[in-house]
Amino acid sequence: MSKNDDVAAGRGFLLIAGAKAWFLITSAGVALGLPRLFGEPEAFGRFKVVSSVATIVNMVLITATVQSVARLTSERAGASRLIRSMALRVQCVFGGGAALALCLGAPLLSTQVFGDGSLATYIQIAALVTAAYAFYATFVGLLNGLAAFGKQAALDIIFSTLKALLILGAVALGFGVVGAFAGFAAAAIIIAILSAVVSHHALPPDTGNTSIQMGRYLSLLWPIATSALLLNVIIQLDVLMVKSMPDSTKYALRLIDRSAGLFGGAKNLSLLPYQATFALTFIVFPMLSKADFDGDREKMRRWIAQAIRFTFLLGAATAVILAVAAEPTLRILMGPDYGDAATALTFLLPGTVCLAELVLAITILNASGHERIAMRIAFGTVMALSVALWVSTRTALSDGMLSQLPESAALGTLIGCIIGFSMALFTIQRLYQVQLPWVTMLRVSGVSLAIVFASQWVPIRGLFGLVALAFGTMLVYFIGLVLCREITSNDLNMMRRILRTNDE
Numbered sequence: 001m002s003k004n005d006d007v008a009a010g011r012g013f014l015l016i017a018g019a020k021a022w023f024l025i026t027s028a029g030v031a032l033g034l035p036r037l038f039g040e041p042e043a044f045g046r047f048k049v050v051s052s053v054a055t056i057v058n059m060v061l062i063t064a065t066v067q068s069v070a071r072l073t074s075e076r077a078g079a080s081r082l083i084r085s086m087a088l089r090v091q092c093v094f095g096g097g098a099a100l101a102l103c104l105g106a107p108l109l110s111t112q113v114f115g116d117g118s119l120a121t122y123i124q125i126a127a128l129v130t131a132a133y134a135f136y137a138t139f140v141g142l143l144n145g146l147a148a149f150g151k152q153a154a155l156d157i158i159f160s161t162l163k164a165l166l167i168l169g170a171v172a173l174g175f176g177v178v179g180a181f182a183g184f185a186a187a188a189i190i191i192a193i194l195s196a197v198v199s200h201h202a203l204p205p206d207t208g209n210t211s212i213q214m215g216r217y218l219s220l221l222w223p224i225a226t227s228a229l230l231l232n233v234i235i236q237l238d239v240l241m242v243k244s245m246p247d248s249t250k251y252a253l254r255l256i257d258r259s260a261g262l263f264g265g266a267k268n269l270s271l272l273p274y275q276a277t278f279a280l281t282f283i284v285f286p287m288l289s290k291a292d293f294d295g296d297r298e299k300m301r302r303w304i305a306q307a308i309r310f311t312f313l314l315g316a317a318t319a320v321i322l323a324v325a326a327e328p329t330l331r332i333l334m335g336p337d338y339g340d341a342a343t344a345l346t347f348l349l350p351g352t353v354c355l356a357e358l359v360l361a362i363t364i365l366n367a368s369g370h371e372r373i374a375m376r377i378a379f380g381t382v383m384a385l386s387v388a389l390w391v392s393t394r395t396a397l398s399d400g401m402l403s404q405l406p407e408s409a410a411l412g413t414l415i416g417c418i419i420g421f422s423m424a425l426f427t428i429q430r431l432y433q434v435q436l437p438w439v440t441m442l443r444v445s446g447v448s449l450a451i452v453f454a455s456q457w458v459p460i461r462g463l464f465g466l467v468a469l470a471f472g473t474m475l476v477y478f479i480g481l482v483l484c485r486e487i488t489s490n491d492l493n494m495m496r497r498i499l500r501t502n503d504e
Contacts, residue, residue: 019153019160024275026164031268034180035334037171041261047177048264049243050119052236053109054126057102058133059232061095064225065137066144067366071220071289073145078207080142084199086217087138094221095134103127114243125181132188139195148202155195162187223371227362230378234385234420235271235355238409239264241389256405263406265334266341269322270348273315274356284360288367301434304364308357308425309437312444313481315356319349320448321473324455325466332463340406347410354421361424370431377424385416440486447480 035044065087072083106123110116136159143152166187170179243260284307291299322329326346331339358381365374392412393405429436451473460469481487 019156021276022157023160024272026160027268027275028272029164030167031265032333033168034171035261035265035338037168038176041265041337042257043177043261045243045257045259045261045264046116046119046122047180048239048267049114049260050122050126050177050181052239052264053123054102054129056229056232056236057098057130059235060225060228061098061130061134062137062140063228063231064221065091065095065134066141067224067363068217068220069138069141070145071367072217073142074147074289078204080146080203081206083217084138084142084203086214087141088135090214090217090221091134091138094225095131095137098134099127099131102130122177122181125178125185128185129181129188132185132192136188136192136195139192139199142199143202146202146204151198151202155191155198158194159187159191162190220371223375224366227366227371227374227378230375230382231359231362233382234358234378234416235274237382237385238389238413239267241393241412242405242409259405262338262341263344263409265330265338266345266348266406266410269329269333270345270352272322273318273349273352274359276318277311277315277356278359284363284367288364292368297432300368301432304428304432304434305437307360307364308428309440311356311360312353312437312441313486315353316444316448317474317477319353320451320477321470323349323448323452324458324473325460325469328460328466332466344406344410347407347414351410351414351417354417358417358420358424361428364428365431368432373427373431377420377427380423381416381420384419385413388412388415388419443484443486444481447477447484447486451476451480 034047035041038044038047069083069087073080076083103124106120106127107117110119110123140152140155143149143155163184166183167180168183170183171177173179175182239260242263243256284303288300288303291297291303323346326349327339327342330341330345358377362374362378365371365377389409389412392408392415395408425436428434455469455473458469460466478487
């Protein structure tokens with residue numbers, strides 16, 4: 001039975017991962033296309049800063065709503081329509097209030113925090129995305145809780161495509177940063193309506209003897225929302241810190257915008273290891289929630305160990321592909337100016353692998369009833385990251401080296417993420433008495449460092465050379481893991497079972 005569970009979950013992961021892979025492609029199109037369409041790092045810097053603010057709010061809504069709705073639905077599929085009705089009522093207050101606060105607070109936020117009043121209009125348009133996300137997340141949470149991964153993946157693919165086309169199209173037509181956020185808002189509204197229709201047809205009829213208390217839903221929602229807020233502050237804080245330098249540096253606003261733009265470009269690429277592994281959290285959450293509800297501790301321990309191992313393997317693979325050619329990757333894909341952020345990207349990549357493990361650990365804790373512990377870990381990471389970023393960025397300021405802000409912020413991010421990663425995994429090990437894959441992490445780190453070191457002698461010529469190097473790096477990474485016996489025949493056999501249409 002456990003093998004069938006593994007296969008079903010593996011297939012679910014492939015569906016969600018396929019959607020996330022398309023999301024990565026479309027996001028890469030936006031991340032690489034916008035700097036060239038804007039024509040200057042300063043404009044992209046303003047877009048990135050407002051996008052980071054909106055992302056913090058939006059991801060809190062998405063993560064908290066999807067996980068809380070999915071957990072209730074996975075436990076009580078016979079009450080899914082009742083759960084939908086209750087969750088939508090909450091979203092009118094939770095999501096609507098967040099969108100209203102973002103809209104009304106935009107002038108104060110833009111002038112008092114960032115010292116740039118031109119950002120207010122962008123923030124207010126972005127508030128429309130927040131309102132749409134509140135309802136979209138409810139419908140996705142229902143599908144996730146019912147393990148309707150195919151429908152969830154289809155919605156993700158449609159949304160990713162719409163968002164990329166409308167954002168890039170608006171900017172290409174000359175509407176600038178305003179157009180970018182207007183296109184984003186239009187895509188979010190369309191997908192919210194479509195997801196309502198899809199989820200309505202997917203929900204089974206409610207049985208007559210089920211009931212869900214509002215207090216139960218809220219008791220799940222608020223700690224997950226708090227953890228999500230803290231996690232997204234962790235992800236976005238470095239970009240915001242670069243932009244929000246003290247008043248004494250306002251004369252250097254253009255230089256700060258440039259630093260934010262260059263750092264934002266490096267940050268976008270550095271998040272690929274996190275985005276490549278994020279699909280796993282959508283599979284782990286309902287599976288662990290059900291195992292916890294059923295009291296199957298052995299299944300939980302097995303799932304946790306496998307998820308942490310796979311996240312590190314995939315995250316490190318993505319990171320090493322980018323690290324072997326940080327400078328030409330930035331320069332060729334984003335424009336000549338962005339090659340200056342190569343050192344920042346090199347620091348950010350290992351930090352992002354740690355971030356991916358931190359997010360997975362928070363998901364594990366939320367799925368198994370330890371929401372408050374997850375919240376404390378996220379809060380501790382925010383504190384560590386804030387201190388590290390404050391010291392690193394203010395050191396660059398005191399030395400009169402504003403041009404070094406990207407590197408300084410990246411170093412602070414790396415330190416903060418390592419601290420959060422360590423806290424999270426040691427907590428998981430203590431709570432669940434699970435044997436974590438420390439040997440895997442050592443082997444993978446060793447292979448990755450060897451590849452990055454050896455790549456310094458590999459010449460790169462143009463986009464073709466960059467693509468060839470990426471495929472070569474993937475092959476060498478796989479061979480290295482096989483030679484050090486990290487990837488075994490058991491892993492390959494499981495992959496073959498997952499890819500088959502029917503179980504044996």
